[in-house]
Amino acid sequence: MTTGFFIAAAAVALGGSAEVAFGLKAEQQFLENIARPLAAEEAYGARASFAGPSPTYAS
16 A cells, blocks of 8 residues: 555656646636647648747746
């Protein structure tokens, strides 16, 4: 049981580290302002350009 606790704690710590390294400032923003909608790829193909704003990365 203790081993499972440490594995879960390591997974949470790894997830937190990934958020710090790759996280986006996404508070109070619409999802479409952060990432290209999947429907845009279906409608226009995988090479469609996205005219929305660039995502703001956390520093």
